[in-house]
Amino acid sequence: MPAKKINPARELLFGNLWEYDPAPESAPAFIDNRYGLFINGKFVAPKTKKYFDSISPRNEEKLSEIALAGAADVDAAYQAAATAFKPWSKLPGIERAKYLFRIARLLQDRAREFAVAETLDGGKPIKESRDFDVPMAAAHFFYHAGWADKLDHVTPGRTLVPLGVIGQVIPWNFPLLMLAWKIAPALATGNTVVLKPAETTSITALKFASILQDAGLPPGVVNFVTGAGETGSAVVNHPLAAKIAFTGSTAVGKAIQRALAGTGKRLTLELGGKAANIVFDDAPLDQAVEGIINGIFFNQGHVCCAGSRLLVQESIAETILSKLKIRLKTLRTGDPLDKNTDIGAINSKAQLTRIQDLVAAGISEGAEIYQPACTLPKNGFYFPPTLFSNVSQSHRIAREEIFGPVLSILTFRTPEEAVEKANNTHYGLSAGVWTDKGSRILKMSTELKAGVVWANTFNKFDPTSPFGGYKESGFGREGGKQGLLDYATLH
Amino acid sequence: MATHQFPALRRLIQEVGPVDQVGIDERVAKYGTRSIKKNAKVFGLKLATTMVDLTTLEGKDTPGKVASLCQKALHPHDDPAIPPTAAVCVYPAMVRHAAKWVKGTSVKIASVATAFPSGQAPLKTRLAEVRAAVADGADEIDMVINRGAFLAGEINLVQDEISAVLEACGECTLKVILETSELETYDNIRAASFLAMRVLRPGDFIKTSTGKTNLNATLGNNQVMLEAIRDFYFETGIEIAMKPAGGIRTAKQALHFLVAVKETLGDAWLSNSRYRFGASALLNDLVRQLVKEKTGVYQAPYTFSESSSAY
Numbered sequence: 186m187p188a189k190k191i192n193p194a195r196e197l198l199f200g201n202l203w204e205y206d207p208a209p210e211s212a213p214a215f216i217d218n219r220y221g222l223f224i225n226g227k228f229v230a231p232k233t234k235k236y237f238d239s240i241s242p243r244n245e246e247k248l249s250e251i252a253l254a255g256a257a258d259v260d261a262a263y264q265a266a267a268t269a270f271k272p273w274s275k276l277p278g279i280e281r282a283k284y285l286f287r288i289a290r291l292l293q294d295r296a297r298e299f300a301v302a303e304t305l306d307g308g309k310p311i312k313e314s315r316d317f318d319v320p321m322a323a324a325h326f327f328y329h330a331g332w333a334d335k336l337d338h339v340t341p342g343r344t345l346v347p348l349g350v351i352g353q354v355i356p357w358n359f360p361l362l363m364l365a366w367k368i369a370p371a372l373a374t375g376n377t378v379v380l381k382p383a384e385t386t387s388i389t390a391l392k393f394a395s396i397l398q399d400a401g402l403p404p405g406v407v408n409f410v411t412g413a414g415e416t417g418s419a420v421v422n423h424p425l426a427a428k429i430a431f432t433g434s435t436a437v438g439k440a441i442q443r444a445l446a447g448t449g450k451r452l453t454l455e456l457g458g459k460a461a462n463i464v465f466d467d468a469p470l471d472q473a474v475e476g477i478i479n480g481i482f483f484n485q486g487h488v489c490c491a492g493s494r495l496l497v498q499e500s501i502a503e504t505i506l507s508k509l510k511i512r513l514k515t516l517r518t519g520d521p522l523d524k525n526t527d528i529g530a531i532n533s534k535a536q537l538t539r540i541q542d543l544v545a546a547g548i549s550e551g552a553e554i555y556q557p558a559c560t561l562p563k564n565g566f567y568f569p570p571t572l573f574s575n576v577s578q579s580h581r582i583a584r585e586e587i588f589g590p591v592l593s594i595l596t597f598r599t600p601e602e603a604v605e606k607a608n609n610t611h612y613g614l615s616a617g618v619w620t621d622k623g624s625r626i627l628k629m630s631t632e633l634k635a636g637v638v639w640a641n642t643f644n645k646f647d648p649t650s651p652f653g654g655y656k657e658s659g660f661g662r663e664g665g666k667q668g669l670l671d672y673a674t675l676h
Numbered sequence: 677m678a679t680h681q682f683p684a685l686r687r688l689i690q691e692v693g694p695v696d697q698v699g700i701d702e703r704v705a706k707y708g709t710r711s712i713k714k715n716a717k718v719f720g721l722k723l724a725t726t727m728v729d730l731t732t733l734e735g736k737d738t739p740g741k742v743a744s745l746c747q748k749a750l751h752p753h754d755d756p757a758i759p760p761t762a763a764v765c766v767y768p769a770m771v772r773h774a775a776k777w778v779k780g781t782s783v784k785i786a787s788v789a790t791a792f793p794s795g796q797a798p799l800k801t802r803l804a805e806v807r808a809a810v811a812d813g814a815d816e817i818d819m820v821i822n823r824g825a826f827l828a829g830e831i832n833l834v835q836d837e838i839s840a841v842l843e844a845c846g847e848c849t850l851k852v853i854l855e856t857s858e859l860e861t862y863d864n865i866r867a868a869s870f871l872a873m874r875v876l877r878p879g880d881f882i883k884t885s886t887g888k889t890n891l892n893a894t895l896g897n898n899q900v901m902l903e904a905i906r907d908f909y910f911e912t913g914i915e916i917a918m919k920p921a922g923g924i925r926t927a928k929q930a931l932h933f934l935v936a937v938k939e940t941l942g943d944a945w946l947s948n949s950r951y952r953f954g955a956s957a958l959l960n961d962l963v964r965q966l967v968k969e970k971t972g973v974y975q976a977p978y979t980f981s982e983s984s985s986a987y
Contacts, residue, residue: 195913197906202943203719203934208711312709471903472699515939524711621694641696 199514208524210311214302216388219250222258222411223394225265226404232257237412239388242308242530243521244564251387254410259379259419262408266350266377267425269405274347274375278334285333285372287400289326292319295396299389301522303361306388308530308566309484310521321646322365325664328648329369332669336374339666345673347375348451349427352420356433357383357532358487358588363432364390366652366663368407374672376427377406381420383433384413385533418444426450428672432489435586435611435657453661453671455489455653457586458614460635461607462492462643463597466501468619472641474508477592480617480643482516482528482570486590487536489658490615492643494583496603499596506574506594513557513570520562528590531566540568540589547573547582552593578609586612600625604632613655617643636662683829688867692907695862695900704895707935717931718969722759724930725752725962727948728955729786729919731765733887739773742766746777753963755970761959762948763816767792768809775813786816786851790841793855793886795820799837806844816849817841818954820886821868823858831871839875851881851919851952854901857891862900869904873916879949883919887954892922898933902940918945921954927965930958 219236221228231252239249254262273281292299296319303314336345351371355363360382371378382390390409397407410416414437421429421441428451431441435456445452462480464473480492497505521529531537548554552573561567568589576583576593583593597603607616616635618626630638636654639645646652651662661671682690712720730749732741742764749761763784764774771787778785787809791797806817819841825833842850852872856865872882882901885892898920905916918937924930930953937945945951960980968974 195910197909197942198944199939199942202946203723203938204716205710205712206714206716208713316709467694469694469696469699472696472703475699475703524709621696641699642702 197511205525209520209522210301210304210315210524212297212301214305215298215392216249216302216305217391220252220387220391220411222252222254222262223391223407223409224258224262225408226398226402228394231255232261237384239306239385241305242532242566243305244562245566248305249388251384251391251411254381254412254416254419256419259410259416259423262379262410263350263423263425265405266379266408269403270347270349270377273377273403273406276375278336281372281375282330282333284400284402285326285330285369288396288402289323289330291396291399292323292326292393296320296323299361299392302392303389304521304529307357307360307386308521308532309487310526310529311524312526313484318359318362321648322362325362325365325369325648329373333373336669336673339669340675343675345374345669346676347673349376350425351376351378351428351430351672352423352426353378353380353430354417354420354433355380355382357386358484358489360386361389361393364393367430367432370663370668370672371430372406374669376672379408379410379420379423379426381410381412381417384411387411421445428452430661430671431455438659451671453653453663454659455661455663456614456657456659458489458491458612458654458658459494459584459586459610460490460492460612460615460617461494461496461610461633462617463496463603463607463619463629464498464501464505465600465618465620465622465625466498467621469621469641470501470504470508473619474505474512476617476619476641476643477505477509478512478516481592482590483644485528485531485568487532487588488644489586490637490644491588492615492617493587493592494607495592495594496597496606497594498603499598502594502596506572509572510555510557513555513572516557516570518559518561518567518569528570531568531589534566536588537566537568540587540591543582543585543587543589544571544591547576547580547591547593550580550582552576552580552582578606584610600629604629608634611657614658615639684831685826685829685864685867688831688871689863692866692870692904695866697862697896700862700896700899704899704936707895707932707939710932710935712931712935718966720931720934721927721962721966721969723946724927724934724953725959725966726759726762727952728761728959728962729763729765729921729952730761730959731887731921731954731956733765733767733788733792737767737770739770742770742773743777746774746783748959749783750778750781752959753967755967758963758966762952765818765954768805768812768814771809771812771814779813784815785813786818787814788818788886790819792818792820793888795822796824799840803840803844806841810844810846810848814848816851817845818851818853818883820853820855821872823855826859826864826868831867834868835871835875838872842875842877842880849880850876851883852876853883853886853921855886855889856884856897857889862896865897865900866904869901870908873904873908873914876914876916878914879917881917881919881952883921883954885922887922893920893924893933893954895932895936899936899940902936906941915944915950917950917952919952919954924953924955925957925961927958927961930962
């Protein structure tokens with residue numbers, strides 16, 4: 186028998202033998218040239234008479250003009266919401282449920298259109314907006330439609346009483362989904378809403394306003410005011426607000442908390458994170474690698490609960506790193522509208538600059554960088570998937586939230602050291618544990634100071650599961666029974 | 677009392693590492709979302725055609741049926757742009773009939789042997805069957821592993837039998853069928869893959885199934901085996917080939933399997949010396965889709981036979 190040749194190189198070639206052709210999603214997004222403010226059930230021109238451009242991060246082209254809401258506009262929105270509160274809160278739960286159910290169905294009917302709009306506006310890959318953001322947003326409305334007529338059963342013997350007008354400020358990473366997380370529980374419990382989307386991603390909220398109109402939601406129950414920080418501040422500080430619900434950066438969250446101190450307004454904050462994803466030496470390695478990839482590169486790493494700190498047991502660090510490098514070679518970075526894109530566009534120029542700065546800090550502090558060879562589109566904001574190895578706890582890239590496709594890899598020796606390192610952060614939003622040993626999962630989950638602990642998976646969400654943080658990742662929960670309690674008082 | 681020691685199969689699983697079923701199933705679900713269009717689709721369909729081991733394994737197989745199978749393998753369609761398949765796959769008794777048609781062409785003769793599909797015959801009988809198939813002109817032997825021994829924990833016996841078959845094969849390429857549905861767990865499939873690969877030669881295959889059980893090739897067990905091949909390659913430098921078999925009936929499914937190969941093992945495995953499909957009905961759907969890509973329209977359903985017994 187002739188001995189066949191053994192390839193000594195031991196490299197896998199991920200070349201262009203079979204290149205996928207471009208597969209752009211072609212469904213229209215139906216984005217208007219200009220959007221007003223959505224107040225009292227109607228689109229109205231802003232009293233400021235000012236508009237700002239919303240551009241697409243995929244190619245920096247202008248998508249639409251968005252109204253800039255001033256204090257007077259925000260006041261009009263609050264007045265409308267306050268007027269709507271009485272009849273809305275008195276409506277039997279089963280009637281409110283019908284509206285929520287209708288909203289969910291209408292969103293499903295227009296799922297593709299919303300997915301394309303979300304991708305154009307925010308830069309996330311179409312496969313994520315199509316398979317995650319939009320279906321999950323609809324799921325939140327369905328779930329809370331189920332609760333609306335069962336509020337007497339949330340806490341046995343007591344009932345939930347709505348708070349009033351809720352001011353809500355949401356971020357740009359999951360524009361439509363965060364809107365759903367905020368609006369659905371507020372409406373189910375009988376509150377009315379003034380919501381401000383992020384200034385770079387207002388479009389799906391404004392499109393969503395047309396769903397509210399189609400669903401026949403009474404005017405004023407939900408109002409959208411658009412703009413940047415000043416508008417947000419007007420929303421937060423308005424005297425008619427009974428509660429503020431904010432998702433965004435820890436710095437802004439702290440400012441809001443200071444502003445609200447002593448006003449008697451309720452507050453929930455869902456802020457930043459620097460999640461530890463902990464891999465033990467007995468873990469199913471390839472699935473752990475997949476989970477690490479999903480944990481940090483999902484939505485370009487623009488995820489507050491992203492697994493941005495990888496803690497690997499020292500004995501398998503080399504193996505994991507080489508597996509990660511191979512996996513990175515098959516990730517496709519580029520036009521988010523292409524159905525085969527895994528990593529899309531960075532949301533804004535400002536965010537891209539921040540990522541570049543932190544990556545530069547990582548290099549200058551001596552961490553070892555790895556980026557796969559990939560061609561990025563000329564226009565638009567893009568950043569290649571990035572690994573940093575030889576990272577220690579004191580590095581900026583191990584402490585600060587990068588909010589981009591950048592993974593910092595640290596090692597540990599024992600479970601105790603893993604817990605110590607995982608908890609050694611200001612944040613406490615999420616964590617991941619990878620091990621084949623069930624008892625270790627349970628032990629770790631009680632010791633990790635994080636609102637969500639995933640075991641042998643990462644970045645899994647469900648409307649029934651409460652989500653929220655420890656420490657500087659915020660307080661209050663969204664989703665589940667616990668999420669309802671943050672929109673009501675118990676009587 | 678001696679220190680407790682895990683049974684051999686458990687030790688092997690620990691040695692090659694566990695597989696998380698939820699994670700694998702999630703990974704392979706993503707292959708299905710890859711959008712393969714235009715030139716990429718035509719390339720993929722043609723590549724898949726060249727990878728088919730066109731199979732007939734029935735009690736009612738006759739020299740005539742094998743003859744028409746061979747013709748189909750050589751000329752899947754009138755269009756000369758559609759390439760021949762990699763091989764025909766038949767029972768040992770049919771090898772000499774297939775040889776009349778395909779010997780000397782690019783189409784190889786693969787023969788199942790070793791008391792396919794159960795393998796429940798004495799080793800001597802199984803080896804005699806392999807030698808007979810080789811003598812009659814088989815180029816490739818598809819053997820089944822001894823699942824009974826594997827599940828009973830006698831993994832050395834399983835490996836020794838593979839070695840014995842390998843010896844009986846001579847120069848023929850060997851394909852080792854794990855029968856994944858009988859091994860049941862991904863842990864077992866990964867362990868059995870290593871067990872086989874450690875005695876195989878470069879270019880020999882590991883293969884999912886016989887096609888004779890309820891659950892045959894799936895993207896999940898395909899992925900587990902591709903990852904085993906990759907890890908073994910990095911460990912030893914030996915390139916093992918892969919053959920999913922049974923249950924792949926549509927061109928779309930075949931493309932998803934090829935996406936898995938492209939994204940797990942890369943370009944070097946996108947060739948019929950490294951990857952095969954054990955299938956019969958699949959070929960007609962591949963041809964149907966290729967003609968559709970060329971003409972822009974689907975042909976009438978009777979243009980291509982749906983039944984694999986009607987080649």
